[in-house]
Amino acid sequence: CIRDSKYFEEIGDPIVRLGKYMQSKGYLKDYKATVKSIEDKTRAECLANLKKIDQTKMPYYMRVFDDVYNEMPWNLKEQKKELEEHLKKHPNVYPTKEFSG
Numbered sequence: 001c002i003r004d005s006k007y008f009e010e011i012g013d014p015i016v017r018l019g020k021y022m023q024s025k026g027y028l029k030d031y032k033a034t035v036k037s038i039e040d041k042t043r044a045e046c047l048a049n050l051k052k053i054d055q056t057k058m059p060y061y062m063r064v065f066d067d068v069y070n071e072m073p074w075n076l077k078e079q080k081k082e083l084e085e086h087l088k089k090h091p092n093v094y095p096t097k098e099f100s101g
Helices: 002-011 014-024 031-054 061-065 074-089
Strands: none
Touching: 014 031, 061 074
């Protein structure tokens, strides 16, 4: 919120203030280096996870109809049929081979 940002401008960012306090008490040797290290490690973990996810096939798209009801209602049966027909009409538009199952 705007009010919050004005408040932090006056008193300073609470995370930065905590870091400076911890450094002044000897709990942190170098606050900025610690923050940079955490940011670098987090960024590397995120990029590694994104790469792993990109190599994983998505779940089979028709599963959305199977996991909700013990017996599928008539309207979902119609929607499933319509989706199947639509995907058959437009195979070049939808990358269904990228899905597992």
